[in-house]
Amino acid sequence: MKIIVADNYIHLSEIAANIMADVIRDKPDAVLGLATGSSPIGAYKKLVDAYSNAHLSFSKVRTYNLDEYIGLDASHVQSYHYFMRSKLFDLVDLKAENTHVPSGVGDDLTKNCREYDEMLSSCPRDIQLLGIGSNGHIGFNEPGTPFDSRTHIVSLTEKTKKDNSRLFAADEKVPDRAITMGIKDIMSAKKILLIAYGANKADAIYNTVCGKVTENCPASVLQKHKDVTLVLDTEAASKLDKSIIEK
Numbered sequence: 657m658k659i660i661v662a663d664n665y666i667h668l669s670e671i672a673a674n675i676m677a678d679v680i681r682d683k684p685d686a687v688l689g690l691a692t693g694s695s696p697i698g699a700y701k702k703l704v705d706a707y708s709n710a711h712l713s714f715s716k717v718r719t720y721n722l723d724e725y726i727g728l729d730a731s732h733v734q735s736y737h738y739f740m741r742s743k744l745f746d747l748v749d750l751k752a753e754n755t756h757v758p759s760g761v762g763d764d765l766t767k768n769c770r771e772y773d774e775m776l777s778s779c780p781r782d783i784q785l786l787g788i789g790s791n792g793h794i795g796f797n798e799p800g801t802p803f804d805s806r807t808h809i810v811s812l813t814e815k816t817k818k819d820n821s822r823l824f825a826a827d828e829k830v831p832d833r834a835i836t837m838g839i840k841d842i843m844s845a846k847k848i849l850l851i852a853y854g855a856n857k858a859d860a861i862y863n864t865v866c867g868k869v870t871e872n873c874p875a876s877v878l879q880k881h882k883d884v885t886l887v888l889d890t891e892a893a894s895k896l897d898k899s900i901i902e903k
């Protein structure tokens with residue numbers, strides 16, 4: 657694993673956005689795996705800036721998101737569909753038909769999962785962007801998820817609901833379930849880029865990098881991937897030995 661520690665969140669976001677932009681410059685029709693949460697917001701902003709100022713074009717890019725809450729349709733402000741439109745999709749020249757977020761609505765959620773699997777199988781990702789939960793989850797693959805999992809419906813842990821409640825209004829309930837890309841598909845991306853900042857991610861990052869590869873820490877599976885870059889701030893990296901950090 658390549659580990660880069662940035663001075664602050666802005667610097668971290670620049671580094672992550674540059675890695676994504678390089679993939680798109682090398683391959684204008686790149687397929688991107690995208691993530692939500694607060695961690696990638698700065699990187700998306702830098703990508704929007706690169707589109708506006710440096711003519712980075714997304715016109716041939718295709719995107720596949722990791723996950724979505726069950727029961728929130730694309731127009732719901734807390735949905736990940738809405739998040740992606742407001743932070744990236746509507747701000748660059750991405751074609752709407754080239755963007756994909758798994759659907760958490762409808763009568764047959766199993767069918768939604770299988771349809772998403774088919775799309776993922778036919779469109780291997782050139783790069784997969786990830787955040788990480790404080791319990792080591794990636795996407796919404798909570799601890800205990802098998803490493804060979806594909807798209808599935810998950811019951812969110814109390815810890816994840818509590819962590820994510822900060823993004824919801826006080827009178828809004830965090831949904832109990834989500835649909836998520838599985839670990840097998842995350843691992844099938846050619847390149848993986850994980851962003852984490854803040855002290856509440858330090859244990860998860862330590863377990864991801866130095867811990868045993870175990871389903872108890874889903875992100876530890878990344879030790880088995882041959883091209884992973886972690887971009888961290890000093891707090892998220894605080895439990896790592898300095899000798900393993902890139903200068």
Ligand code: GLP
Pocket residue numbers: 691692693694695696722723786787788789793794795796816820
């Ligand atoms: C959610 C998302 C994850 C994300 C995590 C961390 O649970 N499903 O993909 O990595 O939040 O979010 P944050 O970056 O806000 O800490």
